Amino acid sequence: MPHYAGLTALDQRARDIFRSVVETYLETGEPVGSRTVSRGGVHLSPASIRNTMQDLTLAGLLAAPHTSAGRIPTHAGLRLFVDGLLEIGDVGQEERREIDARLAANPSKYGGRGFDEALNEASALLSGLAGGAGIVASPVRDAGVKHVEFVALGSGQALAVLVADDGTVENRLMPLAAGVTPSILQEASNFLNARLKGRLLSEARQEMGAELAAARTELDAAAARLVEDGLAAWSGGADRERSLIVRGRANLLNEAGAAEDLERVRVLFDDLEQKEQLIGLLDGVNAAQGVRIFIGAETRLFSLSGSAVVAAPYMTGRQKVLGAIGVIGPARLNYARIIPLVDYTARVLGRILDGQDT
Template identity: 80%
Template sequence: MSLLYPSPGLATLDARARDIFRRVVETYLETGDPVGSHTLARAGLELSPASIRNTMQALTQAGLLASPHASAGRAPTHAGLRLFVDGLLEVGDIGQEERREIDARLAVLGAKGGGRNVEEALDAASSLLSGLAGGAGIVASPVREAGVRHVEFVALGGGQALAVLVADDGVVENRLMNLAPGVTPSTLQEASNFLSARLKGRPLAEARHEMKAEMEAARRDLDAAAARLVEDGLAAWSGGAGGAGHDRNLIVRGRGNLLQDARAAEDLERVRVLFDDLEQKEQLIGLLDDVGAAQGVRIYIGAETRLFSLSGSAVIAAPYMSGRQRVLGAIGVIGPARLNYARVIPLVDYTARVLGRILDGQET
């Protein structure tokens, strides 16, 4: 066997090495435990444990398998997982029960028609995907290109208001805001009228930057409370100041699923690092935007993305697109590298397609 080179391709593995490698990876992904030669022998592999051990040792020397603990069992390295995913993974279709659940849960949002709330749809899709696939569901909001139709501040009581923005394409975005002292119903109306007049027909991202320059003049036309409300409203829709991606929303659901897979102290440390990674909003949005550029399911394992190199996590993500095949955003699952790729890939792909139809106003 030509197994002395690091991270070989499948063409360098003979039939025995390929079969043993596939069985090790599949067993590991199913159980999460290192796989020993006796386990493979008992599973029906017609070779002696000694012969299996020799092949596993060669695969280890090639960088495809490793011994994570002092035990004799082997687990795939990240390079081994990449080789398996690219060349040996058999991905089936999504199950009928899961398909019906996704359709039913997201179709409710699609039925809202012109009043659909994009954040509600994104939140539901992320939570649903997390529950079905395990791991954490993650989704980035679309880049807003439609012009603004209407802006309104609605008092909720208790010193809070809802900032409502309706776009020309019918999408509604809501933000909960804390009101400064002195804000009256007339102040809310004044701020609503001011923003509606200046934002109407203009994409929010474009108008927001221009509005910053106009705020000094606006303070002369508005009372102090209304001017503050206008500034707070613009900040709420932009997500605050920041760099690239600061005007985009990132929704992460199901962090608790990551703790369920932690089996040892090193697993808990990995999850702790992953939790820190999940707070890096701009980097996560950048990663999901890269997914959209590829227009297909993308898989990142461990150090293939700098963001998750320390936690050794995996990301499976797919873009959600409009009916005209314009990429709106991306949705995916983040979890340990031992994710069930064969099951999660079609789940992510189907959820992304349904979400795209919902946001595009089509029937599901």
């Protein structure tokens, strides 16, 4: 079994050759040979480079995918490179402008479904800029209810507004039956405010069914329907509370070339259907300060597909973590470019959902 070597175990020659192999592989996706390394700025003979590459292979940092072929980094090698040798760039001005324009410049465009629309936009945006698939896990809604209200919008629609104790606001568009008057909207609002204020929505939802059934004789039928629809729109069960948004699956197919690449993408598509496991992975990001990276077999979920995830928490201005956003793709992601993109997008998304942008 190969012995994993830490960065301190590598001399300067080994570091230079290792860096050259990994950087070339991340750029091309192809195994890297000794002659390629020698032409890439490592001023040693191909024979000397081959010997060092063999040592790095025995150390578990490189692997030979085919007989007499070049080398590619193992997942352990990629982790060593990312942690110790990667030079991370900054988000370019053009990319910053695009992120700000699509997320921050006009938050009112999200309308009544601002929360969901902002998450969808961020996921699609990150997928387009970074390649791979963009993923976003919605927050756990654990704050108490401060105030609820129904607002008529016209055209047969109402806005169900929920304000939480932590200051977050969740708006949902819902259909409004014909003949519903402002007094009926107020009746439904008063009913919910009297019973939800100060309670966790997830807890109250379990008990509201019986309370609503008992109160039907007091409530107008239209008001009772509004109460039911509002509770469903805000909470919507466990799947609604923790949605997982994935955008840009087609990018993964564009990156696939050989048959084995397509098979890895097929396995990754299966992984993307494991909603609970993916949300659990992103929940692990919530405790982090900044970007976290998961590579291949480091997580059981991606042990077969050999995929990687770059993710960061998005949070309020008071540093309360709301959820996590990231990019998933093959292990040879362009980490130097994607890490700052994920970090910046997460910060902008946090400001939008916190209502700080105007």
